Amino acid sequence: GAVVSQHPSRVICKSGTSVKIECRSLDFQATTMFWYRQFPKQSLMLMATSNEGSKATYEQGVEKDKFLINHASLTLSTLTVTSAHPEDSSFYICSARTRDASNTGELFFGEGSRLTVL
Amino acid sequence: RKEVEQDPGPFNVPEGATVAFNCTYSNSASQSFFWYRQDCRKEPKLLMSVYSSGNEDGRFTAQLNRASQYISLLIRDSKLSDSATYLCVVNRYSGGGADGLTFGKGTHLIIQP
Numbered sequence: 001g002a003v004v005s006q007h008p009s010r011v012i013c014k015s016g017t018s019v020k021i022e023c024r025s026l027d028f029q030a031t032t033m034f035w036y037r038q039f040p041k042q043s044l045m046l047m048a049t050s051n052e053g054s055k056a057t058y059e060q061g062v063e064k065d066k067f068l069i070n071h072a073s074l075t076l077s078t079l080t081v082t083s084a085h086p087e088d089s090s091f092y093i094c095s096a097r098t099r100d101a102s103n104t105g106e107l108f109f110g111e112g113s114r115l116t117v118l
Numbered sequence: 119r120k121e122v123e124q125d126p127g128p129f130n131v132p133e134g135a136t137v138a139f140n141c142t143y144s145n146s147a148s149q150s151f152f153w154y155r156q157d158c159r160k161e162p163k164l165l166m167s168v169y170s171s172g173n174e175d176g177r178f179t180a181q182l183n184r185a186s187q188y189i190s191l192l193i194r195d196s197k198l199s200d201s202a203t204y205l206c207v208v209n210r211y212s213g214g215g216a217d218g219l220t221f222g223k224g225t226h227l228i229i230q231p
Contacts, residue, residue: 041126043205043221044162093161107219109161 003027004096006110013084014118020080021113023094029074030096034107035067038091050077084117091115121145122222124206129227131196138192139225141206149218151182153191154205156224162205165191193227201229 003026013019023033031052036044048069049057056069068080077096081088094110124141131137143151151168166173168180168189179192189206203224210218 041223043122043223045221046219091159107164109163112159112161114159 004030004094004108004110006094006113008113009111010114010116012116012118015085016083018080018082019084019115020078021092021094021115023077023079023096023110025075025096025108028096028108030077031074033071033077033094033096035069035077035079036093036095038093038112044093047079081115084115086117089115089117121220122206122208124204124222124225126223127226127228129225130230131227132230133196133198135196136192136194137196137227138190139204139227140188140190141222141225142186142188143206143208143220144187145208145210145220146184146187148187148208148210150209151189152207152209153178153180153189154207154221156203156205158203162221165204196229198229198231201227203227 005024005026007022011019033050035047037047038044046059047062047067048059050069050071052071052074058064066082068082071077091112091114093112095107122141122143125139129137153165154162155165156162166175166178166180168182170182172181177194181190191204193200203226205224206222208220
């Protein structure tokens with residue numbers, strides 16, 4: 001099946017710094033990628049939809065200036081958490097769908113990135 | 119009422135037993151339904167889609183009741199490897215795209231030897 005890779009899998013940073021998380025589709029072209037956040041014992045929440053070559057669409061309540069998303073190519077989307085604070089500590093997961101997929105019934109998820117802000 | 123509700127568990131079940139859990143959803147216009155499995159600190163992986171007529175995949179059976187707005191998952195002859203969190207996922211659109219997905223918090227299942 002299709003593979004989506006995320007990096008880094010774990011990151012610890014100091015409050016006030018910025019962290020970049022990469023999401024790559026390894027064997028298919030992803031025109032659309034999605035970024036989720038999952039707090040402990042909570043459900044995955046969609047943060048934003050990233051479309052190649054255009055601006056991301058953010059869900060209500062998600063600050064676009066704090067969570068910068070860049071989808072510069074068909075195989076790479078990045079999420080940058082700017083000026084991170086401890087409350088940003090979470091599990092960030094990306095997912096992608098193939099260009100031609102419509103009713104595949106399956107998303108391809110990255111392995112997730114666990115961010116801890118001290 | 120939350121969009122997708124699940125009993126968080128944990129469900130502690132002996133190996134070989136049958137276990138079932140449900141999920142309710144609030145949006146009656148929801149179009150497609152899925153069960154995902156998520157192992158601890160890992161990404162979710164699709165277990166199976168849920169069809170109106172009910173569907174089975176090996177030891178797993180999924181049912182959808184649109185009238186009552188609930189989805190169920192039945193696991194027969196449970197294995198130790200079935201221990202995981204099972205996420206109920208509802209999409210307001212048809213198909214598998216992520217645009218309209220709503221995830222439940224998950225039901226934690228522990229299979230005991």
